[in-house]
Amino acid sequence: MFSSRFCGLNPYVPGEQPSDREYIKLNANENPYPPSPAVEKEIREFHAASLRLYPDPDSSDLRESIAEMLGNGITTDMVFAGNGSDEILSFIFYAFFDSNRPVVFPEHTYSFYPVYAGYYKIPVKKIPLLADFSIDLEKTAEADSSGIIFPNPNAPTGIIIPREKLRDFLQECGKKAPDRAVVIDEAYIDFGGETALPLLKDFPNLIIVRTFSKSFCFAGARLGFAVSSPENIRALCTVKNSFNHFPVDRLTQRMGIAACSDAAYYRRICGEIAATRDSFASELEKTGWQVLPSKANFLFVRKEGLAGKQIYETAKKEGFLLRLFNTKGLEDFIRISIGLPKDMQALLECLKKL
Ligand SMILES: *Cc1c(COP(=O)(O)O)cnc(C)c1O
Numbered sequence: 001m002f003s004s005r006f007c008g009l010n011p012y013v014p015g016e017q018p019s020d021r022e023y024i025k026l027n028a029n030e031n032p033y034p035p036s037p038a039v040e041k042e043i044r045e046f047h048a049a050s051l052r053l054y055p056d057p058d059s060s061d062l063r064e065s066i067a068e069m070l071g072n073g074i075t076t077d078m079v080f081a082g083n084g085s086d087e088i089l090s091f092i093f094y095a096f097f098d099s100n101r102p103v104v105f106p107e108h109t110y111s112f113y114p115v116y117a118g119y120y121k122i123p124v125k126k127i128p129l130l131a132d133f134s135i136d137l138e139k140t141a142e143a144d145s146s147g148i149i150f151p152n153p154n155a156p157t158g159i160i161i162p163r164e165k166l167r168d169f170l171q172e173c174g175k176k177a178p179d180r181a182v183v184i185d186e187a188y189i190d191f192g193g194e195t196a197l198p199l200l201k202d203f204p205n206l207i208i209v210r211t212f213s214k215s216f217c218f219a220g221a222r223l224g225f226a227v228s229s230p231e232n233i234r235a236l237c238t239v240k241n242s243f244n245h246f247p248v249d250r251l252t253q254r255m256g257i258a259a260c261s262d263a264a265y266y267r268r269i270c271g272e273i274a275a276t277r278d279s280f281a282s283e284l285e286k287t288g289w290q291v292l293p294s295k296a297n298f299l300f301v302r303k304e305g306l307a308g309k310q311i312y313e314t315a316k317k318e319g320f321l322l323r324l325f326n327t328k329g330l331e332d333f334i335r336i337s338i339g340l341p342k343d344m345q346a347l348l349e350c351l352k353k354l
Contacts, residue, residue, distance in 0.1 A: 012115045015323055023316075026337040026347065027323040029155075029188070029298050031217040033269045035255070036262035042254050055250040058237070062253045065260035066225055072197040077230040080237065081256070083247035085187060085211035085224030089149075090116055091239040092207060092226070096181035097122045098146035105148070106135045108330060110155045110185065122146075133157045133292055133300075137165065141172040148173065151185040153193055156325060156335045158294025163194040170203045181232075183207045188296035190215035190266065192274045197227065204229045214297055215270050216259050221252050273297050277338045280348065287352050302332045306354060318350045 015028035034040070059081040066081065067074045082088040093116040097103040102125040105113050117124045127139045134157075135150055153160040161169075166184070173182055186208055189195050200206055207228040212218035226236060240247060248256075259266070274297075281291045281299055292300045302308070311334045312324040320343075323335040338344065 008118065010115060010118050012112045016321065018321070021319070023319055023321045024339060024343045024347070025321050026339050026343070027321040027335075028219070029214055029296070029337045030219050031214060031269070031273070031297070032339040032343070033217055033272075035217040036259055036265040038258040038262040038265075039255050042258040043251070046251055046254060050250055053250075055246050055248060055253055057241075057245045059248045059253050059256075062248065062256045062260075063225070065257045069260040069263055070197060070227065072195075073201060074197065074227055075230075078200070078227055078233060080226040080228075080233045080240075081248050081253075082224050082226070082236075082240070083244075084213065084222040085185070085209050085226075086112060087247060088209055088224050088226050088236070089113075089183075089185070090119070091236050091243070092149075092181075092183055092209070093117065093120050093122060095235045095239050096147050096183070096207070096232075099123070101144065101146035103147050103149060104140055104143045104145040105150050106140070106154060108133075108154075108157065108327065110151050110187075111327075113149060129157075132159075134159050135161060137161070137169045138172075141169055141176060145177075145180065147181040147183065149183040149185065151187055152196065153188045153191075153294065153296045155188070155296070156298070156323070156330075156333075157292050157300050158188070158296040158298055159292060160193040160295040163196060163199065166196050167199055167202075170199060170206060174203070174205070179205065181205055181207055183209060185209045187211050187214055188298075190270045191277070191295060191297045192270075193295040200227065200229070204231075207232055212256060212259065216266055217269075218255070218259070221255060223248060223252050223256050270297075273338050276341050276344055280336075280338065280344045283348055284351065289351070298335050298337045300333055300335050302334065303354065306332065308332050308334045311351070311354060314354060315347065315350060320347050320350060 063079040064076045066079050067076045099121050102123040104125045107126040107128045127136050130136050184196050209226050212223040289301050289303045308324050315322050
């Protein structure tokens with residue numbers, strides 16, 4: 001009954017959402033703050049009757065708002081909007097990575113990438129991280145491939161690559177294979193990192209992917225976007241229109257436009273999250289924990305003598321959901337999303353007992 005294609009699938013598993021009790025949820029990098037009041041207003045004033053009509057298939061007004069918010073010379077035809085960045089990543093794998101040459105990404109990275117590669121039967125080459133857990137850019141640029149993808153900051157480490165290093169990396173990639181797509185997934189860039197947007201004008205093979213889920217408090221609404229050359233954006237539209245004409249619904253398009261109009265609100269809450277992260281990290285370090293240097297809204301931590309599972313289970317008993325990675329080489333780490341200051345204080349007390 002099932003196709004052989006289907007039988008080969010190996011799906012992504014998101015952070016758990018148990019309902020046996022109330023938890024402080026620090027396992028999916030969700031934002032602890034609500035969306036901007038401008039978004040709430042948009043929802044209140046939305047005309048339910050308009051739902052009988054299909055949305056704008058191209059999300060034109062939304063893309064214009066995103067382009068305006070981004071600045072850096074970005075125009076509407078350089079922006080693609082999708083149903084969360086996960087959907088856009090899927091379109092990117094389909095449009096830019098070949099099935100006869102590998103896609104290259106770090107050994108430890110966003111665990112959806114190998115899932116898409118499996119879905120489209122694209123071979124994978126994983127590059128081990130360096131000793132300090134940062135991405136090995138030299139080996140990444142050298143490897144033979146039809147394309148490269150990694151998050152910046154990387155997940156689950158939180159480690160950022162500065163823009164000027166990325167420029168050198170893109171130059172190296174260009175020398176080796178100028179027509180190869182380089183995809184930078186900036187899901188966490190708003191928490192203190194330097195965006196690669198200014199590099200787009202020099203590198204037409206660069207594709208930047210962003211999500212509203214984390215920094216814009218929209219995980220439940222599903223909205224993401226990609227920024228690249230108009231030619232690459234047209235390619236993504238072709239894939240979209242071969243799959244689902246209307247990935248972004250009417251209400252989400254309106255909410256996205258409202259969110260873009262209140263960038264100041266998001267700068268403020270992302271700043272607060274970054275400050276909570278940094279003080280939580282230094283408190284943990286004082287009690288003997290190792291904390292990787294993070295520019296994201298999460299920390300990747302471990303403590304000598306403790307297994308990740310032990311940390312995860314102790315925290316869960318006390319009502320905190322953290323993210324455990326059952327991946328070789330990461331067994332003793334735990335990923336902690338940054339929540340409200342009071343929740344992080346309570347978690348700190350819990351972890352100190354370990
Ligand atoms: C959360 C995340 C995404 C997915 O974002 P959605 O827009 O919610 O689909 C993509 N890439 C990375 C690295 C992420 O952490």
